[in-house]
Amino acid sequence: MQHLDVQVVEQGLAWLEAGETIWLCTVLSTFGSSPRAPGSIMVAREDGSHLGSLSGGCVEEDFLARVQRGEFSQRVCIERYGDLREQPSAKRSPVQLPCGGILEVLVERLPPELGNRxxxxxxLAVLRGQQQKLRTVSLLDGHCSLRPVVHAGGDTVAVSAECISIRVGPAARLIIAGLSSVARICAEFAVALGYEVILCEPREEEYRDFNLAGVRLEKTFPSVFIAEAGNCHQQTAVVAMTHDPRIDDLAMMEAVKTDAFYIGVMGSRRTSDKRATRLLSTGGLTTQELERIHMPIGLALGSKTPAEIALAVMADILRVQRGIPRDAL
Structure with a gap:
């Protein structure tokens, strides 16, 4: 499945190239319950045609109706939904979100000019590529640009008095090395969280009855897939949970050579210590490479069942992706 942000930007670019003015909307922040996360985008044109979403529907309906009435003619503004209190830095919308949450949205009006195209x-190239970039938008004149980011983890959106910075990049990807009871549930959790999930499984007896919706199956050794150029980028997490060193160890040996933001392998503390010794002695890993591997994998939640272990794994991946230290939990 193609990353939704890619589809949104493709549509916006197509409208610009057809001579249409577009409105690019980005969720900046949410307070309380809200259906869409910061960084979510939607593109629209004057007749109400749109792609993407900002909420469960009520915000979109209000925004599109107002665009068709000729509002949002300024180059850039911030719109707040779901809060009737005075907000000097943002316009107040009369729309109350059914969930009781509050949503701040950046609205950019982009005419079909060469610079906007x-x-x-x-x-679009960043979203299809391998690395994150920082998209900055001036609140003074709407000028926007893209520049490299220093760290792959951290807040999606940062707002100052004059500028907004938004992390953009390829869809978060989870590569699962080998199929197991924990891997199955981990894949299901990851799909629900919006990850692009790729399962690498070379054993025919394991993938013969494979039927995980939304999961891409690669019938090859995980280490081979991970080593191929372009398969691991800054938004990639790699996990191994088979207890088979031929799969788990080899996957770790290749994963540490990539830009993956999270690398982890399942096993008890004793098993992890033995694996660490093995990877250093026969695997050829350096101490710095070994330190990149989360083992034992996941948060220490006292997990016992496959579902509990999978929950701990995905929670730890999300923690690292958000740039939150363990001691801050």
Missing amino acids: QHLAEL
């Missing part, structure tokens, strides 16, 4: 083309 070039910017969306560059943004």
Whole structure:
């Protein structure tokens, strides 16, 4: 399945190239319950056609109706939904979210000018690429640009008095090395969380009855897939949970050579210590490479069942992706 953000930017670029003015909307922040996370985007044109979403529907309906009435003619603004209190830094919308949450949305009006077409083309290349970028938008004149990020983890959106910075990049990807009871549930959790999930399984007896919806199956050794250029980028997590060193160890040996933001392998503390010794002595890993591997994998939740272990694994991946230290939990 193609990353939704890619589809949104592709549509926006197509409208610009057809001579249409577009409105690019980005969720900046949410307070309380809210259906869409910061960084979520939607593109619309004057007749109400749109792609993407900002909420469960009520925000979109209000915004599109107002665009069709000729509102949002300024180059850039911040719109707040779900809060009737005075907010000097953002306009107040009368729409109350059914969930009781509050949503702040960046609204950019982009005419079909060369600079806007070039910017969306560059943004599209980032979304299809291998690395994150920081998209900055001036609140003074709407000027936007893309620049490299220093760290792959951290907040998606940062707002200052004059500028907004938004992390953009390829869809979060989870590569699972080998099929197991924990791997199955981990894959299901990851799909629900919006990850692009790839399962690498070379054993025919394991994948013969494979039927995980939304999961891409690669019938090859995980280490081979991981080593291929382009398969692991800055938004990739790699996990191994088979207890088979031929799969788990080899996957770890290749994963540490990539830009993956999370690398983990399942096993008890004793098993992990033995694996660490093995990877250093026969695997050829350096101490720095070994330190990149989370083992035992996941948060220490006292997990026992496959579902509990999978929950701990995905929670730890999310923690690292958000840039939250363990001691801050």
